[in-house]
Amino acid sequence: xxxxxxxxxxxxxxxxxxxxxxxxxxxxxxxxxxxxxxxxxxxxxxxxxxxxxxxxxxxxxxxxxxxxxxxxxxxxxxxxxxxxxxxxxxxxxxxxxxxxxxxxxxxxxxxxxxxxxxxxxxxxxxxxxxxxxxxxxxxxxxxxxxxxxxxxxxxxxxxxxxxxxxxxxxxxxxxxxxxxxxxxxxxxxxxxxxxxxxxxxxxxxxxxxxxx
Amino acid sequence: xxxxxxxxxxxxxxxxxxxxxxxxxxxxxxxxxxxxxxxxxxxxxxxxxxxxxxxxxxxxxxxxxxxxxxxxxxxxxxxxxxxxxxxxxxxxxxxxxxxx
Numbered sequence: 001x002x003x004x005x006x007x008x009x010x011x012x013x014x015x016x017x018x019x020x021x022x023x024x025x026x027x028x029x030x031x032x033x034x035x036x037x038x039x040x041x042x043x044x045x046x047x048x049x050x051x052x053x054x055x056x057x058x059x060x061x062x063x064x065x066x067x068x069x070x071x072x073x074x075x076x077x078x079x080x081x082x083x084x085x086x087x088x089x090x091x092x093x094x095x096x097x098x099x100x101x102x103x104x105x106x107x108x109x110x111x112x113x114x115x116x117x118x119x120x121x122x123x124x125x126x127x128x129x130x131x132x133x134x135x136x137x138x139x140x141x142x143x144x145x146x147x148x149x150x151x152x153x154x155x156x157x158x159x160x161x162x163x164x165x166x167x168x169x170x171x172x173x174x175x176x177x178x179x180x181x182x183x184x185x186x187x188x189x190x191x192x193x194x195x196x197x198x199x200x201x202x203x204x205x206x207x208x209x210x211x212x
Numbered sequence: 213x214x215x216x217x218x219x220x221x222x223x224x225x226x227x228x229x230x231x232x233x234x235x236x237x238x239x240x241x242x243x244x245x246x247x248x249x250x251x252x253x254x255x256x257x258x259x260x261x262x263x264x265x266x267x268x269x270x271x272x273x274x275x276x277x278x279x280x281x282x283x284x285x286x287x288x289x290x291x292x293x294x295x296x297x298x299x300x301x302x303x304x305x306x307x308x309x310x311x312x
Contacts, residue, residue, distance in 0.1 A: 025281035099283045178287045 018167055021103045021175040030098065033105020037076055040112040041068035047119020054079050054192065054199045055166070057114055057158060059127040067210050071203065072108070078199035079169065079192065080104040086191045087177035095177050103172030110161040110168070117157045122150035166192070215255050218247060226252065226302075249299050257292050264289065 015022050024032065044050065045068040050060045054075050080101045087095060117123075126148060129141040169192070174184045220227055229245040250258065267273040275285045 021281055022284045023279065023281055025283050029281075095283065095286075099281075103283075175281070175283050175287065178283070178290055 019171040025099045026102050029102035029106040036109040037072040040115045041072045043115040044068045049115045049118035054196045074202045079195040082191045082195040083173050086187045091177050099176040103176050107168040107172045110165040114158045114161040117154045122147040126151040
């Protein structure tokens with residue numbers, strides 16, 4: 001085999017971090033991705049970290065494990081389905097559907113780290129204090145400095161993870177559908193906005209079901 | 213043996229074959245010959261196509277051989293297909309101009 005086609009080893013780490021789809025797609029990516037979604041839901045259920053939208057993460061109310069898993073699956077499927085439609089419009093049936101679903105599932109791996117950071121007890125305490133402040137605006141919240149620092153650091157990490165996830169989602173879409181340039185970027189942004197709305201709508205019955 | 217140059221290093225135009233030689237009897241043939249379509253691809257792309265043929269045209273086998281994902285290999289093949297189509301267009305255009 002021609003070695004020139006293989007990417008240089010020095011670039012491999014960067015590729016694995018931002019474009020693992022160069023090596024992993026289809027069923028393999030789907031299995032690894034679903035493991036990540038379920039693991040993020042498991043960790044999220046411990047610290048009440050909810051993924052209530054394609055790009056959302058909130059520390060919220062207690063809920064059963066199935067609720068966290070369902071949130072993860074709804075987020076993944078909302079974007080994968082919208083991107084599949086976008087791909088079909090732009091490229092016809094020239095790509096494999098399994099690549100879209102597999103690579104999009106794999107793209108959600110950064111959320112696993114976000115869930116781990118989000119479950120820190122300091123975040124719970126700050127969130128509770130902020131909620132109390134919203135309910136009683138006249139009563140100033142009691143926030144230990146250490147908790148505030150941890151909360152601020154966690155928010156930065158979560159933001160970085162979010163950017164990483166969106167970058168991976170875009171690469172996954174571009175590789176799976178073989179799209180490049182402005183066409184790929186514009187269609188991805190539009191699809192992401194639509195998917196965010198779709199996920200919110202799809203999660204609504206879930207909230208109703210959980211509140212019964 | 214060094215790689216066959218396909219582009220002019222000065223102006224980047226497509227190079228043509230002017231001379232061919234037999235290593236055995238030293239016979240030399242001179243003229244102006246077009247490079248075949250596949251020879252116009254760079255060495256990396258030619259190697260890709262050779263591997264692809266050896267894999268009986270299976271993208272799945274090719275992905276396994278190259279240790280890359282299926283869509284990555286398919287995208288690379290699509291790029292080569294686009295390039296060959298472009299070459300064909302250029303050749304057809306040149307032939308038309310010659311006929312005029």
